[in-house]
Amino acid sequence: MKASLALSLILLALGGFFGWRQHERLKLARETHHRAEAEVRASGLSPESLATFGKQPFSTRRDREDTASKTTTAKALAGELISWKSVAAGSDTDRAEELMDQLLDLNPNQIKTVIAEIQASTEIDNLARKHLTELSLNGLSWNHPQAALELLIESSDVAKMTPLDQHIISNSLQKWAGENPLGALNWFRKHGENHPELITDRTKAAVIAGIATQDPKQALSLIGEMKLENKDTLASSVAFAVSTPDEYTALLTALRDFEKNDAEFVKKTLGGLAYRLAYQDFEATKTWLSSAKLSDQEIRSFSEGLSYSCTQADTGHWIDWLADKLPADQFSKKVGKSVWEWTEADYKAAGEWMNGSADGPSKEAAVWGYAGALASHQPESAAQWALTLPEGKERDKLLKGVHAAWKKKDPAAAAGFALEHRLGN
């Protein structure tokens, strides 16, 4: 009897384990469903009437419109594309932009017509035909990503994808996943079986990043299943996919839950988010950051993504923001490097900020970068800035650096400076 009870307990324990895991999936599926229902209601529709009867999506008024005139429009645009490509191989980039803009207005059937016309044209060679087909699909991918993917798979040899084809696939997958996560995911899984070439880190990142705009928690839950070789692209794709304060917050919440699964990925994504936010209006970003209440560890990860290349004219603002948030050594290194690059690119703006900022740790850290960058060009000024640091090893090290640069420019003046400050030769 004991063995029987023990076996029962083992079965119940195993069932409990798998049940618990499935319960998490069920919870996620339920949440995703609720969100979809809410969106449908927000569009003035009834989810019950749509989902219960399993109807296919509506046929639209557009579908019923005069297809003949749409076909004429598509053929006319195909003609313009062909003539643009056949005159000087399409080197008129201004005209190219106009044509691409017009492609955005076409529906999938019209793009099919455009492609058929391009394929049938005898005015252009195979290379031009291929290029125009790609451009047409690229135009389609912006508004009809699913249709673009289907057409691309139909019309191209997946094994011979060009860089533009690969871009269209990733762009379409990301856009579609942002509109319909499950639809895009199912398509990706289904076609990945027949076309393993489609399954790359880049396409996986596109699907996950697209889903992250709708449901970051679900997106992150796919990372394990997708088995990416390198998650760096994924981290930046996810960080750059979100675009509103609500989306930043949702992503941050999901990242906090995901920390236990992959702390390194969370760190990189926070860095990517910093890079993305630094492009935007600083005050608006600051407002969001204060609502986000980043932990010390999160601020350290976030600050990894900040550099002069993304902060540019806002470099001073970001230094002020970081001032009381990072450990002293990390803060000094970050500020020194940023100010060095800022000074090299725009020494007047950097100088104005230096002159206007109050004495303290921020300014001391910045002096390192400012004087260091100035040293090769304006050593005297660099020396004056270096002397504003408190006496000690750090100041001596900087003074020696300035002296070395000064020596190359004006050996006599440098010698006088060395003598005055006992720097040796």
Add this chain to the structure above:
Amino acid sequence: MKPILYLPPAAALAAVSIWLISQQRSISAFEKETLLLREHLTAVRHAEGPAADPSLVAARNGNRKTGDLDPIDWKALAGKMAKGGNLSHTQRISLREKLSAMSGPELNAALAEIAVLGMSQMDRGELKSWMLLRLKQKAPELYMDHCMDRIHDSRGSLSWEFPNAFEQWAGKDPAAATAWFTRQIAAGKFESKSLEGKYTTRLDFEARLLPGLLAIDPAAVKRRITALPEDQRKLLFQQGYTRLQPGSEKSFTSLVREYVPEKQQPSAFTSAAKTMLHQGGYEKVGKFLDDIEVSPAERRTIATNAASYQIDLIERQGGLDMAAVVKMREWMTRQSPDEMETTTGRSLVDRGHRSPPFEKRLKIIEDLHAQSGSDELLIGFLDGNQLPKNREASLVLAAKINDETKRAKIVKSLSR
């Protein structure tokens, strides 16, 4: 064993199975319904949905005169977008049609209006890109003025769209573009900000202005070059925007001969030749080289670089095949026959990330070698083919090199 002993495990198994199956069914049902809801939602968003903005729908049916279209209510539009209401495809078309019907000043005013409205960066960015495209086409000067405050910001797409737009404008209306640029320089907008004193942004714009201005006033181009610091004049020819207009080739050559150090002159001519490949292929470049009377050494450098560039372009577009290679060889035979085989070999090197795969490249080389028997062809190809996956086949090919010393050198490099 008594049957009763089977009861507890059987009951446990049944309970667990029922629980797991019911969970799985619920998950499938939720996923299926969610998918269906999303598909409906996507269909609604891409169609002329019930929430369509009447003014936008009306715009679609009217003609393109501004007066006949209702003005765009930017506040209402921003409000709709802020609430997560994506525009349907039809609404987007209508909005773009309305924008197309607006004049330059109207577009400029609309840009100012949306700049202060509450909407996401992405929505604003999309609207802005539509407006800027039309403003650039209708009123390039207003477009340039609008972008000037971002002139030194290298972040975002405007950092390259703005200089490109200036280049297009300068090609079409060099006098107006020159006048605008000169005014901005006088106002100090293109002053160097770097410690080195390099006029990075100004040089970029000067280089983009040069082809258009050269076609109408070569003397003005010279005046502009001499207004630059002496050490930066040659840099103008290294920017890579030498899309010369027909008839300017000789004026361009004079400038290169005057302002570019002798050693760097072939590089400046190569830059012009590369843009000509986009305009008129090998023939155009060949005519250019004949017209400007380059030395044999210069011709060799320019032709070799231009041929490699053209093959690279074809490779990027997925069209590299025997026909493209034969065309290049025919042209190289006319331009610089001594370099033809090496250039062919080098241009077919497999760098591992582009089509065609190594096997197809190898086949082209083998077929060509069967005709020419050239060592240079094989060396050019094998010297760059250092990918481990190609090593075995490369060594087989290397055995066909006739010159013993050269063969040993290649085999050694492949065996590293």
